[in-house]
Amino acid sequence: MIDPTGLELVARAVRGAVGEGSVRETIHFRGQSTLDVRPDDVHEVIRFLHADADEPFDFLASLHGCDYFPKEPRLAVHYQLLSSERRERLGVRTRMTLEVAESGALPTVTDLFPTADFQEKEVFDFFGVRFAGHEDLRRLHMPEDYEGHPQRRDFPIGGEPVLYTYNEHEVPRWYE
Amino acid sequence: MSSPLSTPYREREESVTLERIEAPLAGTEVEPDAELFTVNMGPHHPATHGVLRLLCTLEGEVVRDVVPLIGYVHTGIEKSCEDQQYWKAITFVERMDYLAYYFNAYAFCGAVERLLGEEVPPRAQYLRVIHMELNRIASHLFWLGTSALDLGAISMLWWSLRDRDMILDLFEMSGGQRLHTRYFQVGGVIEDIPPGFERKTRDFTATMRTRINQYEALLDENQIFVERLRDVGIVSRERLKGLGVSGPLIRATGDPWDLRKAMPYCSYEHFDFRIPVGTVGDHYDRYRVRIAEMRESMRIVEQALDGLPEGPYVTNNRKVALPPRHELATSMEALIHHFKLVTEGFRVPPGEVYEAIESPRGELGCFVVADGSSKPARVHMRDPSFVNLQSLHDMAQGELIADLVASIAMLDPILGGIDR
Numbered sequence A: 001m002i003d004p005t006g007l008e009l010v011a012r013a014v015r016g017a018v019g020e021g022s023v024r025e026t027i028h029f030r031g032q033s034t035l036d037v038r039p040d041d042v043h044e045v046i047r048f049l050h051a052d053a054d055e056p057f058d059f060l061a062s063l064h065g066c067d068y069f070p071k072e073p074r075l076a077v078h079y080q081l082l083s084s085e086r087r088e089r090l091g092v093r094t095r096m097t098l099e100v101a102e103s104g105a106l107p108t109v110t111d112l113f114p115t116a117d118f119q120e121k122e123v124f125d126f127f128g129v130r131f132a133g134h135e136d137l138r139r140l141h142m143p144e145d146y147e148g149h150p151q152r153r154d155f156p157i158g159g160e161p162v163l164y165t166y167n168e169h170e171v172p173r174w175y176e
Numbered sequence B: 001m002s003s004p005l006s007t008p009y010r011e012r013e014e015s016v017t018l019e020r021i022e023a024p025l026a027g028t029e030v031e032p033d034a035e036l037f038t039v040n041m042g043p044h045h046p047a048t049h050g051v052l053r054l055l056c057t058l059e060g061e062v063v064r065d066v067v068p069l070i071g072y073v074h075t076g077i078e079k080s081c082e083d084q085q086y087w088k089a090i091t092f093v094e095r096m097d098y099l100a101y102y103f104n105a106y107a108f109c110g111a112v113e114r115l116l117g118e119e120v121p122p123r124a125q126y127l128r129v130i131h132m133e134l135n136r137i138a139s140h141l142f143w144l145g146t147s148a149l150d151l152g153a154i155s156m157l158w159w160s161l162r163d164r165d166m167i168l169d170l171f172e173m174s175g176g177q178r179l180h181t182r183y184f185q186v187g188g189v190i191e192d193i194p195p196g197f198e199r200k201t202r203d204f205t206a207t208m209r210t211r212i213n214q215y216e217a218l219l220d221e222n223q224i225f226v227e228r229l230r231d232v233g234i235v236s237r238e239r240l241k242g243l244g245v246s247g248p249l250i251r252a253t254g255d256p257w258d259l260r261k262a263m264p265y266c267s268y269e270h271f272d273f274r275i276p277v278g279t280v281g282d283h284y285d286r287y288r289v290r291i292a293e294m295r296e297s298m299r300i301v302e303q304a305l306d307g308l309p310e311g312p313y314v315t316n317n318r319k320v321a322l323p324p325r326h327e328l329a330t331s332m333e334a335l336i337h338h339f340k341l342v343t344e345g346f347r348v349p350p351g352e353v354y355e356a357i358e359s360p361r362g363e364l365g366c367f368v369v370a371d372g373s374s375k376p377a378r379v380h381m382r383d384p385s386f387v388n389l390q391s392l393h394d395m396a397q398g399e400l401i402a403d404l405v406a407s408i409a410m411l412d413p414i415l416g417g418i419d420r
Helices: A004-018 A039-052 A098-103 A116-127 B009-014 B077-081 B086-093 B101-116 B122-150 B155-175 B197-220 B223-229 B237-242 B283-306 B332-343 B384-396 B401-411 B415-419
Strands: A023-029 A032-037 A059-067 A075-083 A088-096 B037-041 B053-059 B062-069 B351-359 B362-370 B376-382
Touching (some): A004 A023, A004 A039, A023 B351, A032 A039, A075 B362, B077 B376, B086 B376, B101 B376, B122 B155, B122 B401, B155 B197, B223 B283, B283 B401, B384 B415
Antiparallel strands (some): A059 A075, A075 A088, B053 B062, B351 B362
16 A cells, blocks of 8 residues: 555656646655546556556556546546555546536546446446547446436435326327 | 259258358358457346356457446445444345355455454354355356356256255355355354254265266366366466456466465464466366366365354353343343344444455455444445456457457356446
């Protein structure tokens, strides 16, 4: 596990390679380290950590979205990097507003890690984050004609009426 | 009644020839060699291990492309967890990967314990190890039965389910349920193991040792089984790593990556076990690695039973775990704690953690965000089946369609975990 000093060293290396403003914040919480980076720089930061850093991370363990509503900027995408050689994990987090997420400002990392394909689709499906450069961004779990992004915090639980024979007429456009 | 000889049966028989026919028969057209043919497989197909739908592009019998389409059992568990108190969400997350429920529960409880900074007593950790390893054997047994069934060895299904039932009996003994036991809770386990559990577990491991030998003798001596697995579905280790594949699939390529060894959790560092790896990376290695893992799991179970420490089975922190029943009659504080825990649940300080463990299928990560209330703000499971499914394309491409079924079997996807 990366200790707070090591995390600062990683952050300094990233700032030196990608840009001074790329890392907004370093978070060390319960023994886990996370870099908070700007959405525009995500691809560069992960490419640097994956390929060019002195201590590279070879495995993208997880990519997932999160909604911090009502805090702003509310949407976030988390990347869990793993170095199987040093047995270290490093989280990379990027937070953005709804407008930025839907405008497609966040670059895809599928060219660095093919595993991000399904997981970026899932984040798009559930949170509406458009990844720029993803070849086939479409809904994965929800039906393709579904409206809305259900994992957002302002999307109500139970917002989907359950169709039975007796109530199907009450649902708008039930016949489609 | 007409005699059989009066039908044109004999005449038709004479029209059959064993000689080679040069010209195609009238009405049939020879298809050009390069024509591609798209076939839908599933979602309701017995060999897809759940409601998995595959769009296969075929050239003759050779698979040129496979696109998995998922979402048929998406139930929104992650969303539902946001509306449940932490101790109630355990019940939800257990139902994701429905063959590895102890692992789901552990990933979630471990994440919440990390958020709380809660220590788990050593006895609880050992009890968790015992149950997780039994669960790993049960999961691999189910995989063995269904995979052999896909490959035509039907009787394996009943034999492996017979042994899995012995494990479910043990789960019923300790937790009261056979499936989805909700035995793990934040801070420890729900109840100590009953008298007789240890002896029955030792009986099971003793029986299972000989049974695994029998199964291996049955399958490894089977020419058809071996021929269908050997040198099929080879994908390079670098490609699998890029695809995020973990668990037995990556170990079959010779990479000894196992979180129990690499980043020990739940006192796995106390046990002596080995990591089986493959040498070729084909389906046969994937099969052998899982069989060898079952043996190692039994060693861990026996060591955990031998070294089971005395002490509490759940944390003494009354703000997190329910007080014992007998205290409720005598202690006012216990009653208040019980009431508050059941009605409101415990509050978790704000923060976010990612807790990863080694499930039977690979890295199972649980990402939990706490906002200071008694309900999680976000629960995400990084399910190994979901990530591993992306490698199906690489395994099946260029192979025969019959090998596609073998690829799905050796991938061991659990659709409840994929769709969540």
